[in-house]
Amino acid sequence: MKKALFTTLLLVFGLVSFVQAQDKPLKIALINKLALLQAHPDGQAAAGLAQQRDTELAPLLEELQTLQTKSQTTEGLTAEERSRATLLVQTVEQTRQRYAADIATAAAPAEEAINAALDAVSQAQGYTLVIDGDLAGLSGLGLFVYVDTAAIPDITEQVIQQMGVSQ
Numbered sequence: 001m002k003k004a005l006f007t008t009l010l011l012v013f014g015l016v017s018f019v020q021a022q023d024k025p026l027k028i029a030l031i032n033k034l035a036l037l038q039a040h041p042d043g044q045a046a047a048g049l050a051q052q053r054d055t056e057l058a059p060l061l062e063e064l065q066t067l068q069t070k071s072q073t074t075e076g077l078t079a080e081e082r083s084r085a086t087l088l089v090q091t092v093e094q095t096r097q098r099y100a101a102d103i104a105t106a107a108a109p110a111e112e113a114i115n116a117a118l119d120a121v122s123q124a125q126g127y128t129l130v131i132d133g134d135l136a137g138l139s140g141l142g143l144f145v146y147v148d149t150a151a152i153p154d155i156t157e158q159v160i161q162q163m164g165v166s167q
Helices: 002-021 033-039 041-071 079-125 156-163
Strands: 028-031 129-132
Touching: 028 033, 028 079, 028 156, 033 041, 033 079, 033 156, 041 079, 079 156
Parallel strands: 028 129
Antiparallel strands: none
16 A cells, blocks of 8 residues: 555656746646446446445454454364364455456446547646545645645546546
């Protein structure tokens, strides 16, 4: 997570420097990427798969937590319980990997539509930098320490309209 934030910060500063070097005024907008994904039917399908994954993993994680708690007691785990814990860890990891691929495949058309709509709206309105508000940390601690959200428009709804989907 820290590496992603550092990379994003580096890209933002690089982009800002590039834009300033081009003598073009910096015009910034915000989006809510999660809202964009939720607005698109394929994004909703991907969210459904994520919910299905969470439902499938819940009992496995609960059993694993129980075994982990028991392992920290003076009683510890029996050999059978250690084997079960190992099997649970492997099953959880395999399930997460399987769903990750399925979710990425399901979300791909939504991401393509979002990118195309975002490009169209940004170019039409002359934005030089569009920031995901959640990634930037506008809902808590994140990439930016302070952002005057009243001065920077949120173009999420315009991008949704450009995608041609209804919420």
